Amino acid sequence: MRAVILAAGIGSRLGNPFPKPLTPLANGKTIMQQQIENLSEIIPIENISIVVGFKKDLIMDAFPEANFIYNNIFDQTNTSKSLLKALIKFPEDSVLWFDGDVVFDKEIIKLFKTKIDQNISFAAVNNSKVGEEEVKYTLDEEHNIAEISKEVENGLGEAVGMNFISSKDIKTLINRLQECDANDYYEKGMEESIKKDNVKFQALDISQYNCVEVDFKEDLNYVNEIINKDVRSK
Numbered sequence: 001m002r003a004v005i006l007a008a009g010i011g012s013r014l015g016n017p018f019p020k021p022l023t024p025l026a027n028g029k030t031i032m033q034q035q036i037e038n039l040s041e042i043i044p045i046e047n048i049s050i051v052v053g054f055k056k057d058l059i060m061d062a063f064p065e066a067n068f069i070y071n072n073i074f075d076q077t078n079t080s081k082s083l084l085k086a087l088i089k090f091p092e093d094s095v096l097w098f099d100g101d102v103v104f105d106k107e108i109i110k111l112f113k114t115k116i117d118q119n120i121s122f123a124a125v126n127n128s129k130v131g132e133e134e135v136k137y138t139l140d141e142e143h144n145i146a147e148i149s150k151e152v153e154n155g156l157g158e159a160v161g162m163n164f165i166s167s168k169d170i171k172t173l174i175n176r177l178q179e180c181d182a183n184d185y186y187e188k189g190m191e192e193s194i195k196k197d198n199v200k201f202q203a204l205d206i207s208q209y210n211c212v213e214v215d216f217k218e219d220l221n222y223v224n225e226i227i228n229k230d231v232r233s234k
Helices: 031-039 056-062 079-087 107-117 170-179 186-197 217-233
Strands: 002-007 048-052 067-070 095-099 102-104 122-126 136-139 145-149 157-165 202-205 211-213
Touching: 002 031, 002 079, 031 048, 031 056, 031 102, 031 107, 048 056, 048 079, 056 067, 067 079, 079 095, 079 170, 079 186, 102 157, 107 122, 107 157, 107 202, 136 157, 145 186, 157 186, 157 211, 170 186, 211 217
Parallel strands: 002 048, 002 095, 048 067, 122 202
Antiparallel strands: 095 157, 102 211, 122 157, 136 145
16 A cells, blocks of 8 residues: 655645645644654555645655655646656555645544445545535445535535545556546546546545644645644644
8 A cells, every 4th residue: 555645736835935734733743744654553654645836846855765756737637637747656556645735633544444444445525514615525326436526415414635545546546637627626536536436435434533634824724723733732
């Protein structure tokens, strides 16, 4: 199994002069540092690949033990093409991938491992809220993902930017990502593989845990409040 962190984007909404995954948190770690430490529960760092683009040297210097995949047109493409650049490197493997701006509890990784060990494709979801601007999802009759995008109506919850593709499904997803437009999110490739190839993505509910996508200052403040609260409770 491989792990991929998507970290090529500019992340302009947060206003940093450096890549968003290098944003420092209240515990003294960066977003990506915490991600990698959590991932180390189930995978060695040499099996972690980071897709870089904007100010890539800063990320590469911070995590020299990781592998790097360069999206040289990061300013012209969206996450579908960053993920594609990673998956074509590992067409026979299963891959767990994250958006590079997600801060999450370590316990989520332990939950993921149960599905990873079974080689079952999944999308992590939060059913406690459904934000208008977030990626939403619906389920089919078998309780697998039916739709997954920002345009979904009557969504059951939010997809949180943490997904797993099994080794048996990865080539199909690669093909669908290749068909995506440059500005498509990777969820477009997932949705097309569901509709056209009958790929099954389970909806893995992580609502009981903390998991926050840091897009704006308000998100970062919320994450730091959680961190500080955890520190005070220990």
